[in-house]
Amino acid sequence: MTDMNMNKDLETGLPDDLKQCIAFHGHFCPGLAYGYLVARGAQKYLGLSRSSDEEVVAICENDSCSVDALQTLLGTTFGKGNLVFRDYGKNAFTIFSRNTGKAYRFSRKTDYVYEGENLEEYNALASGFSDGSLSPEQNARYRYLKGKDLALKPCEKVFDVREIEFERPPYAPLAPSTACAVCGELTMQTKMVKTGSGDFLCKPCAEQKDR
Numbered sequence: 001m002t003d004m005n006m007n008k009d010l011e012t013g014l015p016d017d018l019k020q021c022i023a024f025h026g027h028f029c030p031g032l033a034y035g036y037l038v039a040r041g042a043q044k045y046l047g048l049s050r051s052s053d054e055e056v057v058a059i060c061e062n063d064s065c066s067v068d069a070l071q072t073l074l075g076t077t078f079g080k081g082n083l084v085f086r087d088y089g090k091n092a093f094t095i096f097s098r099n100t101g102k103a104y105r106f107s108r109k110t111d112y113v114y115e116g117e118n119l120e121e122y123n124a125l126a127s128g129f130s131d132g133s134l135s136p137e138q139n140a141r142y143r144y145l146k147g148k149d150l151a152l153k154p155c156e157k158v159f160d161v162r163e164i165e166f167e168r169p170p171y172a173p174l175a176p177s178t179a180c181a182v183c184g185e186l187t188m189q190t191k192m193v194k195t196g197s198g199d200f201l202c203k204p205c206a207e208q209k210d211r
């Protein structure tokens with residue numbers, strides 16, 4: 001991977017938990033750095049370690065690279081159902097601890113100042129980035145430099161962090177499955193559409209019928 005080779009020099013000085021996130025996500029980028037900061041912040045404010053079950057819940061208001069850092073460090077995963085996606089397109093996250101009942105919301109601040117290494121190189125890449133004139137390699141280098149700068153900042157410098165009142169979210173629902181009356185595939189009944197004649201249809205089949 002050109003991405004990784006080109007940025008080898010930058011990997012020195014990265015904390016081990018960040019390297020874990022990179023290994024899971026597949027590359028290092030500013031998005032992952034945002035999620036890393038939120039995960040670290042949540043660990044600090046909520047006194048968390050990795051969630052073995054569902055005692056930590058993350059509500060992510062975007063589906064960007066950042067979410068993978070939360071999955072890695074907080075154990076809030078898509079599969080366990082303690083990762084809730086809200087499609088708001090915001091760089092904002094709420095992390096809730098069932099043990100303490102406390103929740104914190106992290107919302108990205110609008111101002112950003114690069115404080116990392118290779119400032120001149122970064123500035124040149126940043127202007128290329130805004131022009132859209134970067135080669136794929138330069139783009140990877142830009143994202144790596146910015147990601148590293150972000151990841152090494154204190155969480156509070158990048159995110160507004162505040163404790164919020166938060167209603168305890170329900171545990172991931174487990175519902176019985178029923179065979180769809182059209183395709184026959186087992187489907188969670190709570191996700192199915194009931195027809196006038198009382199049949200349960202899966203969503204794809206129900207939508208097909210409407211056409």
Ligand SMILES: [Zn+2]
Pocket residue numbers: 025027028029031032065
């Ligand atoms: Zn990424």
Ligand SMILES: [Zn+2]
Pocket residue numbers: 180181182183184185201202203204205206
């Ligand atoms: Zn079906």
